[in-house]
Amino acid sequence: xxxxxxxxxxxxxxxxxxxxxxxxxxxxxxxxxxxxxxxxxxxxxxxxxxxxxxxxxxxxxxxxxxxxxxxxxxxxxxxxxxxxxxxxxxxxxxxxxxxxxxxxxxxxxxxxxxxxxxxxxxxxxxxxxxxxxxxxxxxxxxxxxxxxxxxxxxxxxxxxxxxxxxxxxxxxxxxxxxxxxxxxxxxxxxxxxxxxxxxxxxxxxxxxxxxxxxxxxxxxxxxxxxxxxxxxxxx
Amino acid sequence: xxxxxxxxxxxxxxxxxxxxxxxxxxxxxxxxxxxxxxxxxxxxxxxxxxxxxxxxxxxxxxxxxxxxxxxxxxxxxxxxxxxxxxxxxxxxxxxxxxxxxxxxxxxxxxxxxxxxxxxxxxxxxxxxxxxxxxxxxxxxxxxxxxxxxxxxxxxxxxxxxxxxxxxxxxxxxxxxxxxxxxxxxxxxxxxxxxxxxxxxxxxxxxxxxxxxxxxxxxxxxxxxxxxxxxxxxxxxxxxxxxxxxxxxxxxxxxxxxxxxxxxxxxxxxxxxxxxxxxxxxxxxxxxxxxxxxxxxxxxxxxxxxxxxxxxxxxxxxxxxxxxxxxxxxxxxxxxxxxxxxxxxxxxxxxxxxxxxxxxxxxxxxxxxxxxxxxxxxxxxxxxxxxxxxx
Ligand SMILES: Nc1ncnc2c1ncn2[C@@H]1O[C@H](COP(=O)(O)OP(=O)(O)OP(=O)(O)O)[C@@H](O)[C@H]1O
Ligand SMILES: [Mg+2]
Numbered sequence: 001x002x003x004x005x006x007x008x009x010x011x012x013x014x015x016x017x018x019x020x021x022x023x024x025x026x027x028x029x030x031x032x033x034x035x036x037x038x039x040x041x042x043x044x045x046x047x048x049x050x051x052x053x054x055x056x057x058x059x060x061x062x063x064x065x066x067x068x069x070x071x072x073x074x075x076x077x078x079x080x081x082x083x084x085x086x087x088x089x090x091x092x093x094x095x096x097x098x099x100x101x102x103x104x105x106x107x108x109x110x111x112x113x114x115x116x117x118x119x120x121x122x123x124x125x126x127x128x129x130x131x132x133x134x135x136x137x138x139x140x141x142x143x144x145x146x147x148x149x150x151x152x153x154x155x156x157x158x159x160x161x162x163x164x165x166x167x168x169x170x171x172x173x174x175x176x177x178x179x180x181x182x183x184x185x186x187x188x189x190x191x192x193x194x195x196x197x198x199x200x201x202x203x204x205x206x207x208x209x210x211x212x213x214x215x216x217x218x219x220x221x222x223x224x225x226x227x228x229x230x231x232x233x234x235x
Numbered sequence: 236x237x238x239x240x241x242x243x244x245x246x247x248x249x250x251x252x253x254x255x256x257x258x259x260x261x262x263x264x265x266x267x268x269x270x271x272x273x274x275x276x277x278x279x280x281x282x283x284x285x286x287x288x289x290x291x292x293x294x295x296x297x298x299x300x301x302x303x304x305x306x307x308x309x310x311x312x313x314x315x316x317x318x319x320x321x322x323x324x325x326x327x328x329x330x331x332x333x334x335x336x337x338x339x340x341x342x343x344x345x346x347x348x349x350x351x352x353x354x355x356x357x358x359x360x361x362x363x364x365x366x367x368x369x370x371x372x373x374x375x376x377x378x379x380x381x382x383x384x385x386x387x388x389x390x391x392x393x394x395x396x397x398x399x400x401x402x403x404x405x406x407x408x409x410x411x412x413x414x415x416x417x418x419x420x421x422x423x424x425x426x427x428x429x430x431x432x433x434x435x436x437x438x439x440x441x442x443x444x445x446x447x448x449x450x451x452x453x454x455x456x457x458x459x460x461x462x463x464x465x466x467x468x469x470x471x472x473x474x475x476x477x478x479x480x481x482x483x484x485x486x487x488x489x490x491x492x493x494x495x496x497x498x499x500x501x502x503x504x505x506x507x508x509x510x511x512x513x514x515x516x517x518x519x520x521x522x523x524x525x526x527x528x529x530x531x532x533x534x535x536x537x538x539x540x541x542x543x544x545x546x547x548x549x550x551x552x553x554x555x556x557x558x559x560x561x562x563x564x565x566x567x568x569x570x571x572x573x574x575x576x577x578x579x580x581x582x583x584x585x586x587x588x589x590x591x592x593x594x595x596x597x598x599x600x601x602x603x604x605x606x607x608x609x610x611x612x613x614x615x616x617x618x619x620x621x622x623x624x625x
Binding site: 061 | 246256540
């Protein structure tokens with residue numbers, strides 16, 4: 001595992017604004033947080049508090065304007081396209097909306113999460129790895145379905161498989177269980193927790209699900225773009 | 236097809252899968268590209284007919300050098316040349332022969348309407364100066380007021396004209412003179428006139444009372460085998476020394492006429508303009524098709540971007556789509572366009588047609604336009620943060 005330190009991500013003096021001129025509005029205020037490798041952190045807070053904004057900033061999906069974010073040893077503020085792309089390949093993102101590619105089957109969508117690495121897996125190997133991952137999220141019998149023929153929960157599980165298939169070092173998840181029933185939601189979170197233990201995967205997850213809080217190593221609460229509370233385990 | 240493309244691309248053929256996923260959108264995209272093709276091919280066909288029609292006149296004759304008046308921009312325009320120049324030219328050791336060519340227009344008044352014919356008058360014994368087909372036909376011209384008519388003359392019955400033979404002639408009157416049509420040939424496609432008429436020089440002078448044998452419209456010359464036409468031309472310019480004449484190689488005369496038709500005459504300009512508009516509209520349609528497609532998949536692309544795919548990957552998908560649309564749009568485009576052109580040809584007699592060259596040019600152009608449009612359409616994706624695209 002490359003990248004120095006025992007922290008996967010370190011944010012320092014992070015601010016973020018949306019809009020320009022009169023409409024300019026600050027969404028993140030001087031956030032200083034570190035995320036230990038292998039930990040599971042839950043982000044909480046009311047709607048509009050800046051959870052998604054913060055997650056996309058530290059997840060390398062949004063340019064850092066002010067302050068510093070170090071992800072896996074690389075500074076994101078002013079990072080080049082190449083650095084961004086390389087870091088995105090080392091992480092997995094699970095979105096609020098599943099965002100599957102509609103014209104690709106479940107397994108093809110998952111394979112896209114592997115192919116991005118260009119890791120010299122041949123087609124059969126990557127198919128096998130993708131099928132295995134789909135099995136883990138309970139979709140072994142749906143591998144060749146197009147997203148249009150899957151339920152919301154099934155689609156979300158495909159998205160989870162896609163994010164995890166490439167063995168990411170960091171997983172960002174924005175309300176990943178919102179579209180899932182209780183059991184599969186818990187399954188997904190337990191899987192993420194297990195990955196953390198087995199592979200040292202760092203997970204940062206936005207959720208309101210009370211039962212997930214029990215599994216968290218750390219809970220951070222945002223309000224109006226400020227970190228208002230930080231606690232270990234159940235608050 | 237998916238497997239073939241997968242082999243070819245070394246990755247999932249996402250462009251293909253994406254296009255075929257939404258059939259309705261695929262068909263309308265193909266229709267759009269086809270329409271762009273039709274537009275450009277038809278415009279090129281019309282503009283090309285100008286070239287064909289212009290060159291056609293020159294193809295009736297066989298000469299190396301042509302002497303015309305200074306203002307003779309085309310076969311039919313401009314003043315006369317003194318026949319004296321022919322004799323002067325014949326004095327050149329490299330000139331093996333020459334002939335006077337007379338050109339004028341004649342109106343055939345018919346109850347159904349006027350037919351305007353472009354008349355060529357030439358010595359029927361000068362068969363060396365005619366294309367093989369015409370050389371073969373002029374044998375029947377020595378008869379006074381005999382003429383050979385263009386079978387594809389607009390406004391005339393092609394079947395009737397086709398039936399004309401020396402033993403079954405047809406006659407018509409023009410300005411009080413009776414003309415006997417003794418044969419026909421396959422011409423067609425005059426822009427200025429409806430068709431062509433070949434007569435002997437004697438008949439020509441008889442039909443056009445104001446014209447005299449000493450002042451033809453052009454002089455055609457042939458040079459000795461192996462002689463350098465360019466050298467003979469510059470020598471003639473010197474020996475004839477008449478600045479009011481254009482002494483050019485026949486090929487040069489033809490090329491200059493073509494350039495004149497395309498760039499100086501209103502028709503040529505309008506056709507050229509039509510081609511430009513056709514191409515522009517074609518590009519706009521193709522761009523519309525591809526940018527709509529990119530916009531429709533922006534969220535999906537943003538997800539790929541968030542996964543770490545670079546701009547080259549998206550360009551690859553869009554170029555794949557561009558290629559597919561260009562290929563699938565081309566076939567129906569060509570079929571519809573050639574159909575339209577043959578209808579146009581039948582209705583107007585203009586030599587509008589799609590050449591293989593045009594087809595290849597349009598295909599390559601479509602491919603380029605598709606690729607470029609696709610590349611431009613992905614720029615928004617390149618500039619944005621993935622998080623802003625969801
Ligand atoms: N792209 C954007 N442009 C302008 N303002 C934005 C944008 N994205 C978010 N905001 C604003 O920034 C603030 C934080 O939004 P954010 O989406 O991060 O909140 P959130 O905590 O994820 O909320 P939710 O629980 O509803 O998902 C809000 O006031 C929101 O309106
Ligand atoms: Mg949110």
